[in-house]
Amino acid sequence: MRFVLPKGRLLQGSLEVLRRAGIELRPPAERRLIERVGNYEVLLARAFDVPVYVEYGIDVGISGSDVVEERGSDVLIPLELPFGKCRLSLAMPAGKVVGPEEMDGYRIATKYPKITRRFFESLNVEVDVLKLHGSIELAPKIGIADAIVDIVETGNTLRANGLVEVEKIMDVSALLLVNRIAQKTKFEEINELVFAIKEVIRNGF
Structure with missing residues (x-):
């Protein structure tokens, strides 16, 4: 599964909510754009580009609702996340x-x-x-x-x-974004992730 995370103010919250949901990711080291961690790939992008990456092929991303609204990208939004308020x-x-x-x-x-x-x-x-x-x-x-x-x-x-x-x-709040095709082709993986993050939120992130 491929993730795209935003540089800047939402990055730490994004890594933490995923870690608590059982997905330990490492952001790419300086000057590298992609980091591979086990079965996952992590891309770091400008916050304004995250919805575009997800719309055009990256499986999962995290972005602010301000950016999603401005971009108008065609992505699924299964969850509002409890940070970036x-x-x-x-x-x-x-x-x-x-x-x-x-x-x-x-x-x-x-x-x-x-x-x-x-x-x-x-x-x-x-x-x-x-x-x-x-x-x-x-x-x-x-x-x-x-x-x-x-x-x-x-x-x-x-x-x-x-x-x-x-x-x-x-x-404004952070949102979990899912690519529409990935939701079908990686249905179980993505549903497991959404359920795990819901549990994290329910238990007080």
């Missing part, structure tokens, strides 16, 4: 706060252009969406955007950059 929110400079309904013509910086557009379309508000790949909080600070849509955990990064949370767009 945070939220995707709209935020803007503390001195210039308005409600999202009043943001007509505003420029919004984000890693999540599709979710952002859908959110504002649902309010019948037209915005200009600027896609960035990192340090989103900088955009209002240097004047290239009026607001941002980004992941918020504690809110410390927002506060440090003079931003305040205006509205939560969605709750």
Whole structure:
């Protein structure tokens, strides 16, 4: 069975939930992309690429619901996992706060252009969406955007950059993803894995 796990904040939780479910994996050593551990192969990928890998052939992956929603990948999602909890929110400079309904013509910086557009379309508000790949909080600070849509955990990064949370767009959690073909061809293995992880969650991960 092949696994793809996200680099970054979800990696340790992913390894731990799998370990407790009886699958001991080792992430690839530096500069290696794939690690073989017994009958398993482990790939490490950018969080935003995990759903794509699973859709196109890797058996199982773990990714945030924010990424799955943004990517719109055609994968099975048998379980929500009990880590990676945070939220995707709209935020803007503390001195210039308005409600999202009043943001007509505003420029919004984000890693999540599709979710952002859908959110504002649902309010019948037209915005200009600027896609960035990192340090989103900088955009209002240097004047290239009026607001941002980004992941918020504690809110410390927002506060440090003079931003305040205006509205939560969605709750975010880690998800177990399964390739649709693998679900059929490796039915027993995958069902055993899902059941084992359910037990881990039930016993208080």
